[in-house]
Amino acid sequence: MQNFLELENVAIEADSTGTSHMLSETLVFSRASGCWLFDTSGKRFFDGTGGSGAINLGHQHPRVVDAAMAQLQKLIHTGCKLQSDIRAELVTKLGAFSPYKQCAVLFTVTGAEAIEAALKVARAYTERKLVIAFERSYHGKTTGALMATWREQLKAYSVLPQHGILHSPYPILHSSHNQNYSTNFCLQALQKTIEQALDMGHPPAAILIEPIQVTEGVLPASREFLEGVIAIAKSAGCLTIFDEIYTGFGRCGTPFYGSQDGITPDLLVIGKALGNGLPISATLGNPTLINALPSGIQTSTFSGQPLACAVGSVVLDIMVETTPWQQARRTGSLIVEFLKELATNRCLISAPRGEGLMIGFDCVDSQGLPSPELAKAFTKKAMAKGLIFYCGGFEDCTIKLTPPLTMNEEELEFLMSTLAHVVAEL
Ligand SMILES: Cc1ncc(COP(=O)(O)O)c(C=O)c1O
Known part of the structure; x- marks a missing residue:
């Protein structure tokens, strides 16, 4: 041959x-x-x-490599609908690491897929469609996530109608930019964006936010802004989703950057460092929210894959120990x-x-x-x-x-x- x-x-x-x-x-x-x-x-x-x-x-990392090698020898893959011991173990550990007393874990593979899953949860729970994201946001490049990603030249490839999304100003707290992008200005603008959504006859299902915008320039929001976003979302009857795909797992000096000091979003989206190089992502939140999405609506072949879960599990061990x-x-x-x-x-x-x-x-x-x-x-x-x-x-x-x-x-x-x-x- x-x-x-x-x-x-x-x-x-x-x-x-x-x-x-x-x-x-x-x-x-x-x-x-x-x-x-x-x-x-x-x-x-x-x-x-x-x-x-x-x-x-x-x-x-030697322990990550060892855990992956051991799992490779035992069970690499089951397919998303079949449970594995290591996946159940990771669910328990993620619950303990999360800010939620009662935590449900919705596994996905990439960050963009997790964002789409979180948006589905919000839509299922609120029975509303419209999403509010922020100017300069980045939530991934699959066609669904592109709905929320801000940059026009990327959005041009989204197949989704653009009227399902509104972008509100996000603070820029450094250099010469703060004038029109102070925390107060942006909170007032968010209130106006909610009113715009209501005027359109589309009350929002969710406000989706990166606690630090990374892709468009490393722009941290203040605690005050994050608290304000949660308060505004509550009064509008919609969910807050923190995209901590980049800011999670210690990157910003705390386990999660946005979800700390009593600030807890309805849904927390994680990815990247959970697998320390293996593809795994998830949406976390209270079971009553996460399970608003009916069984079988969010599956993909590699979600909750045992190999990735084994790595996620040891990553959390190392995080907690070190x-x-x-x-x-x-x-x-x-x-x-x-x-x-x-x-x-x-x-x-x-x-x-x-x-x-x-x-x-x-x-x-x-x-x-x-x-x-x-x-x-x-x-x-x-x-x-x-x-x-x-x-x-x-x-x-x-x-x-x-x-x-x-x-x-x-x-x-x-x-x-x-x-x-x-x-x-x-
Ligand atoms: C904040 C944020 N959300 C979502 C994503 C998309 O994640 P992925 O590239 O794994 O789809 C990224 C990727 O950089 C990101 O920084």
Whole structure:
């Protein structure tokens, strides 16, 4: 039989997944350890993306690898409708880790799928359709989640009618933006958005919010704003959904960033770091809400897959035993302080901000205006020095740092000195 690699077919990967993006054009990774990715030539790179925020415990964490290996030997897959012991175990642990005294877990595979499931729950419970999300929100790119994602050029591919969604202003609490985006302004605007929905004859089913907007620029909301959103949702008779897919599992210096200090959304959506690299996501909430969605309405082949659940289960063990959010808080504040110092010395860096190891700063030109070109140049120079991160945000000028929470002193030193060298060279 012919070796299939010898066939003359030519295959490339679709551009739309972004692997042809400048960051990875010349990089192909073949292994990883802790905070480091290694390319096929053996050169190491500090992973300032933290695997898009999914590798909170570091790459190839030995206990995660062991748990996955053990589960691989026993039971990889059952299909979503068949229960497994490890899945039941993860449900119990998620309940204990969650802010809910009574917790139901609705498993999904990706973040976008979890958002869609949460929206279905809200629609089933309230028997309403309309959803309120926020300007600059990012909730995933499947066609259903795109309804709530804000960026027009992404939304253009949603098959859903746009009248099921309204976007309300979200606070921007740093730099020159606060004037029209203060907490108070945005809470008043949200009240008006509710009134607009009522005028349209569509009372809202849910208000969906990222406690920190990450994709569009690392923009944290204040506690006051999150409390206000919950109060407004309550008086409108709709559910609050916190999208903690990025902000959860210690990333921002606490187990969850939004759901703490007595602030509890009706539904909490999680993903990314729950699997520390394996695809698993979920919606959590009180059983009376979650079970408003009838049996069989939300299945997908790989939901609650035993292999992913085994990893989720050990991730929660490690989280509870090592509380990595404390380290993230300490390391994060050192990095932000360092960036503030860099910013006072050079006008290139503006508005350093962050919570735990969710850190952002903007690249600006000599007039202080957002500079996408500088952000790109910054990113490229850092990559050449073995430091990888993403740039983007709604002004295309934000550098985003979301490394593993487990980075040590030496790695912190590498990160800071590399950033300083890049600034010096630009
Ligand atoms: C806040 C937020 N919600 C949803 C998603 C979508 O998750 P996924 O890419 O796993 O579908 C992301 C992904 O980055 C995200 O940051």
